[in-house]
Amino acid sequence: MEAPAPHPDQFVHIRIILGVVMGLSVTRLLTGLARFVQHPGRDQIYPVHLGWVAFLLSAVIHFWWFEFGLVHVDRWTFPLYVFVICYAALFFFICAMLFPDRMDDYAGFADYFHSRQKWFYGLLAGLFAIDVVDTLLKGTAHFQALGIEYPIRQGLLALLAVIAMFVRDWRYHAALVSFALVAQISWILRYYDVLS
Secondary structure (H helix, E strand, O other), X not given: OOXXXXXXXXXXXHHHHHHHHHHHHHHHHHHHHHHHHHOOOOOOOOHHHHHHHHHHHHHHHHHHHHHHXXXXXXXOOHXXXXXXXXXXXXXXXXXXXXXXXXXXXXXXXXXXXXXXXXXXXXXXXXXXXXXXXHHHHOOXXXXXXXXXXXXXXXXXXXXXXXXXXXXXXXXXXXXXXXXXXXXXXXXXXXXXXXOX
C-alpha cells in the first residue's frame, strides 16, 4: 500500500511546538537580563556570561528563522519530529543554565558560570554537532550549498567548547565567546538574510 501524501498543515503543526519551546528560551534569556536592570547590585555581572547570553539569544532567533527550511522535508516521521523537538529543547536547557532560579550559593555570575562550565560547554558542543544533523535533514543539496566552511565551523566550535569544559582561564572563555559571536553574526548575514 502506498503511503498517504503529506498533509499541507504538517509543517505548521511542527512549527507551533517549535515556536513554544523557542519562545520559552527567549523568555528565559530576556527575563534573566531584566534582572540586571531590576536589581543592579544583587549579582555581580560577568562579561563572558553576558557574551554567551548574547550568542544564545542570536542563536535562538537564528534557529527559529532557519528551521523554516524544514518545509522541504517531504515526509515527517515521529522520530524526526522528536529529534527536532529535542534540538529545540537543548536550546532551552542551555538558556536556562545561564540564568539559574537562585544565585544564593554563588558570589556572582563568574562563580556560577565556572561552577557549571562542564555542563554548559558540553551541551553547547552537542548543540553544534546536532546542528549538522539538522542541516542534513533539510537535504544533501542544502548541506552542500553551505560549502566546506559549515562543517569546519561547526567542528571547530564543538572542539573549542569541549576544550572549554576543562579550562578555567577567563581569557580563553572570553576569546571563545568573542569568536563564536563573530562567527554567528557573519554566518547569519551571509547565508540567512532571506527566508527560504
